[in-house]
Amino acid sequence: MSPKSPLSPTTRSTPRRHRERARDDRAELHALLDEALICHLGVIAGDAPLVLPTCYGRLEDTVYLHGSSAAVSLRSGAQAPVCVTVTLLDGLVYARSVFSHSANYRSAVVHGDARLVTEADEKLDALRAIVEHTTPGSWDHARQPSRKELAATAVLALDLTEASVKVRTGAPADEEADVATGAAWAGVLPVRTTFDKPDPCPLLPPGVEPPAHVLARVG
Amino acid sequence: MSPKSPLSPTTRSTPRRHRERARDDRAELHALLDEALICHLGVIAGDAPLVLPTCYGRLEDTVYLHGSSAAVSLRSGAQAPVCVTVTLLDGLVYARSVFSHSANYRSAVVHGDARLVTEADEKLDALRAIVEHTTPGSWDHARQPSRKELAATAVLALDLTEASVKVRTGAPADEEADVATGAAWAGVLPVRTTFDKPDPCPLLPPGVEPPAHVLARVG
Numbered sequence: 001m002s003p004k005s006p007l008s009p010t011t012r013s014t015p016r017r018h019r020e021r022a023r024d025d026r027a028e029l030h031a032l033l034d035e036a037l038i039c040h041l042g043v044i045a046g047d048a049p050l051v052l053p054t055c056y057g058r059l060e061d062t063v064y065l066h067g068s069s070a071a072v073s074l075r076s077g078a079q080a081p082v083c084v085t086v087t088l089l090d091g092l093v094y095a096r097s098v099f100s101h102s103a104n105y106r107s108a109v110v111h112g113d114a115r116l117v118t119e120a121d122e123k124l125d126a127l128r129a130i131v132e133h134t135t136p137g138s139w140d141h142a143r144q145p146s147r148k149e150l151a152a153t154a155v156l157a158l159d160l161t162e163a164s165v166k167v168r169t170g171a172p173a174d175e176e177a178d179v180a181t182g183a184a185w186a187g188v189l190p191v192r193t194t195f196d197k198p199d200p201c202p203l204l205p206p207g208v209e210p211p212a213h214v215l216a217r218v219g
Numbered sequence: 220m221s222p223k224s225p226l227s228p229t230t231r232s233t234p235r236r237h238r239e240r241a242r243d244d245r246a247e248l249h250a251l252l253d254e255a256l257i258c259h260l261g262v263i264a265g266d267a268p269l270v271l272p273t274c275y276g277r278l279e280d281t282v283y284l285h286g287s288s289a290a291v292s293l294r295s296g297a298q299a300p301v302c303v304t305v306t307l308l309d310g311l312v313y314a315r316s317v318f319s320h321s322a323n324y325r326s327a328v329v330h331g332d333a334r335l336v337t338e339a340d341e342k343l344d345a346l347r348a349i350v351e352h353t354t355p356g357s358w359d360h361a362r363q364p365s366r367k368e369l370a371a372t373a374v375l376a377l378d379l380t381e382a383s384v385k386v387r388t389g390a391p392a393d394e395e396a397d398v399a400t401g402a403a404w405a406g407v408l409p410v411r412t413t414f415d416k417p418d419p420c421p422l423l424p425p426g427v428e429p430p431a432h433v434l435a436r437v438g
Contacts, residue, residue, distance in 0.1 A: 012267070042302070049300065051303075053306040072235060083267065085271065097363075098364055099364050099365070103257070103274060103353070109271065138313060174422075185423070189437075198407065202390060210406065214408060
């Protein structure tokens with residue numbers, strides 16, 4: 001898949017509600033995945049869905065997730081259908097009617113059978129992608145994984161073949177009658193994720209300053 | 220269930236990984252659900268999991284979700300096993316080894332068969348709970364739902380009977396050897412969700428100021 005190739009959703013990955021919010025730009029999917037910090041991984045465990053938050057990384061058109069080799073979510077998701085959902089909440093939409101209240105958001109939903117990564121080079125690349133997505137600069141700054149640590153870590157790969165993106169932006173969509181009567185105040189309360197000043201580990205020797213790759217994230 | 224009754228997880232709602240992070244305090248579950256803005260609803264659609272972000276509200280020990288009466292997620296979740304997961308990301312944990320990198324978070328995972336709310340009074344109470352959770356003050360300020368709007372809205376109820384809470388807080392948990400050698404900087408980058416100044420609807424008459432219940436949310 002080229003980054004230029006549009007999202008080509010299947011039936012289940014074609015949004016049915018609010019189709020005007022669906023996007024088919026693969027670059028928009030990539031940008032959303034790169035901006036968000038966590039995803040929610042859905043698997044079928046027994047006869048019920050199980051949804052857990054987790055970190056992830058992206059390389060080209062593959063999303064990588066990791067966890068303990070013993071984790072139920074990863075064991076249930078390997079070679080089985082999973083759903084990875086990434087959501088950015090951008091605002092709360094106050095409308096003139098409670099019915100028209102909404103949220104501004106960007107969300108990606110990726111379906112597919114996840115693949116357990118077994119090849120050593122791909123596993124290392126995947127772990128680097130996850131670490132560099134979540135904490136950019138850490139892969140080179142911190143100690144690299146040992147053979148034992150690598151063995152304790154399972155990595156799942158999910159291709160971005162069957163993915164959809166939905167986006168809502170802008171003002172409330174009120175009924176004309178509610179706008180005319182001025183039923184209530186209406187507008188958007190923007191929601192933002194920010195980083196505060198880093199909180200150093202108490203075991204650091206005195207005088208050690210946070211490195212540039214950490215400070216760069218603080219607004 | 221009394222608010223004092225501890226969480227009594229079943230096998231599937233007993234965290235297996237990092238058990239030291241599990242909490243059994245029902246008040247902590249309530250507080251987490253009340254603080255977060257969105258949840259991720261997992262259902263089984265066909266033979267695959269489907270995870271979608273959505274707003275919610277809580278009344279006592281019931282979580283309510285709503286959506287279009289025609290939405291696949293709601294139709295798949297009614298009288299069927301669902302999983303509702305709520306996550307607050309509190310910090311990114313930079314450790315001395317990449318393996319010990321982690322995240323500080325609070326997450327709740329609720330399992331159960333969701334129930335379609337059909338009784339009119341409960342449906343109205345549930346919608347009020349969802350609106351007041353997401354946009355406090357809006358229920359009384361904005362126009363109430365019409366009969367037609369109520370009919371177009373489906374509400375699911377999920378009891379907080381089978382729920383678990385996991386929390387990670389504090390500094391990195393590095394190997395002693397990595398602390399001793401000072402392998403890297405270590406600490407926590409706090410993550411915070413904030414509200415920006417409200418963005419008024421362009422259709423509002425000039426001079427209309429945001430009401431106190433909206434302004435109260437801005438830091």
